[in-house]
Amino acid sequence: MFRKSIGLGRCSCRLLSTRAVDVKANVKANVKANGKADGKADIKADGKADGKTDGKAVEFQSSTNSNQAISTRQLLYMTDETSPGSIFFLPHGTRILNKLVQFMKNQQLKYGFQEVVTPLIFKTKLWKKSGHWDNYKDDMFKVIGNDLSREEKESHTPESCSFSEEHEYGLKPMNCPSHCIMFSRFERSYNDLPVRYSDFSSLHRNEASGALSGLTRVRRFHQDDGHIFCEMKHIDQEIRNTINLIKDTYAVFGIDDIEYYLSTRPQEKFIGDIETWNAAEQQLKTVLNATTTTTTTRQGEGQGRSWKIREGDGAFYGPKIDVLLTDAFEKKHQVGTIQLDFQLPKRFELKYVTEDGAKDNRPILIHRAVFGSLERFFAILLDHYQGKWPFWINPRQAIVIPVNDSHVEKAEALQKRLCGDIFNSTDAISPLTGYNFYVDVDKRPATVGLRTREAIQKGYSYIILLGDKDIANGTYAVRTRDDRSITNMTGDQIYEKFIELEKSYK
Numbered sequence: 001m002f003r004k005s006i007g008l009g010r011c012s013c014r015l016l017s018t019r020a021v022d023v024k025a026n027v028k029a030n031v032k033a034n035g036k037a038d039g040k041a042d043i044k045a046d047g048k049a050d051g052k053t054d055g056k057a058v059e060f061q062s063s064t065n066s067n068q069a070i071s072t073r074q075l076l077y078m079t080d081e082t083s084p085g086s087i088f089f090l091p092h093g094t095r096i097l098n099k100l101v102q103f104m105k106n107q108q109l110k111y112g113f114q115e116v117v118t119p120l121i122f123k124t125k126l127w128k129k130s131g132h133w134d135n136y137k138d139d140m141f142k143v144i145g146n147d148l149s150r151e152e153k154e155s156h157t158p159e160s161c162s163f164s165e166e167h168e169y170g171l172k173p174m175n176c177p178s179h180c181i182m183f184s185r186f187e188r189s190y191n192d193l194p195v196r197y198s199d200f201s202s203l204h205r206n207e208a209s210g211a212l213s214g215l216t217r218v219r220r221f222h223q224d225d226g227h228i229f230c231e232m233k234h235i236d237q238e239i240r241n242t243i244n245l246i247k248d249t250y251a252v253f254g255i256d257d258i259e260y261y262l263s264t265r266p267q268e269k270f271i272g273d274i275e276t277w278n279a280a281e282q283q284l285k286t287v288l289n290a291t292t293t294t295t296t297t298r299q300g301e302g303q304g305r306s307w308k309i310r311e312g313d314g315a316f317y318g319p320k321i322d323v324l325l326t327d328a329f330e331k332k333h334q335v336g337t338i339q340l341d342f343q344l345p346k347r348f349e350l351k352y353v354t355e356d357g358a359k360d361n362r363p364i365l366i367h368r369a370v371f372g373s374l375e376r377f378f379a380i381l382l383d384h385y386q387g388k389w390p391f392w393i394n395p396r397q398a399i400v401i402p403v404n405d406s407h408v409e410k411a412e413a414l415q416k417r418l419c420g421d422i423f424n425s426t427d428a429i430s431p432l433t434g435y436n437f438y439v440d441v442d443k444r445p446a447t448v449g450l451r452t453r454e455a456i457q458k459g460y461s462y463i464i465l466l467g468d469k470d471i472a473n474g475t476y477a478v479r480t481r482d483d484r485s486i487t488n489m490t491g492d493q494i495y496e497k498f499i500e501l502e503k504s505y506k
């Protein structure tokens, strides 16, 4: 069960979709009220939290403070007044972030997404076309070159286009318009659909400086963003795929308390015809029934799933499914989102050729994200694991502690072995693929006991001790962060064990 708290940020794919989720009370009040949450998850050896609490009522000032304390201890991220609301990920935090991104890139590949890289700044005329300028301008950053005269000289501004439209840019708050531009550039046929683009670009939204907080209320963030251009008949399978990916992904992190909310057509302000809305909503209902009402997870364990309807709560451009997690403090966090969009394809005049040769058909656009904001998901995981990262995502996977100076050389040889293919390559250039782990050596002249305690505090998954007896036996004394019992293993056995843990996301 997912049982930790997180401050709410906002992050959703499309304009007008950044709906605040109902938060009953702040963390502190809830802890006081039920007295059961202690802020510490009961972490199993594999790093997955099982949601049990030990009964001690320890007050959390806030999730942000808790996250910051872990981050300070483990050197994960920081902020600075020179860029309020933008996170500096330190080396060890970057390792975690990169793992999340690589994890999702591999899953998306399996589901037929093609990753793209798109610009950060676009002329305001693009944002006018997409509708962001009318609906979202106040939440965007403007970008203007310092030397406007240079741009003016080089371009021939048409009379219909004002100077500011030609030379003023907006920093993108969402990726959708750039994906629409790419879709529209080439002739598309029904055979090409669905076209699925994924994008991990950084996005900026101009949150008020007073609202900025930790990893959850930020100005710069990244999403595991994806846009699917498809026909009506594809919606069923595409939504099914996305929900399955959401379930499977959250299960990897031991999170199974998931709720789905279907938001339907608003009573008054909506675009498109009612028949299209009804057909789309019916498809979403069918998929939700098929994918979320089982009593077991796809892994065969856990709680039943449910979905609820939010009548009339859809965006004006199409119905949507919001995915929410509930924590031990009864706070809900919106993470994934799936939104159908009939509007943007129209604004960008997207077309494809059908089987019978008709050329004016509009694709439907699906916006979807599984993690949502990576920064927010990072914060959720900080709360979830309380710094006890499972091996596969741990920025400190193992540390080798040589008993004294005479064991240092062997310790460093093991480090190189476990660091993997990049360091072990005998070629000048290291390979692109392979198994590589984050392994340190603590060769300080301190006692083994002290170095072991510090390694546990820093959160290393494995602590590997090396003395005369181990060298004589050709093995190493291996213990985990949570269990002091020792297993004697060879270097190859340790490396194989690490590979097995990474492959099974343990």
Ligand SMILES: [Zn+2]
Residues within 6 Å of the ligand: 013, 014, 174, 175, 176, 227, 367, 368
């Ligand atoms: Zn989008």
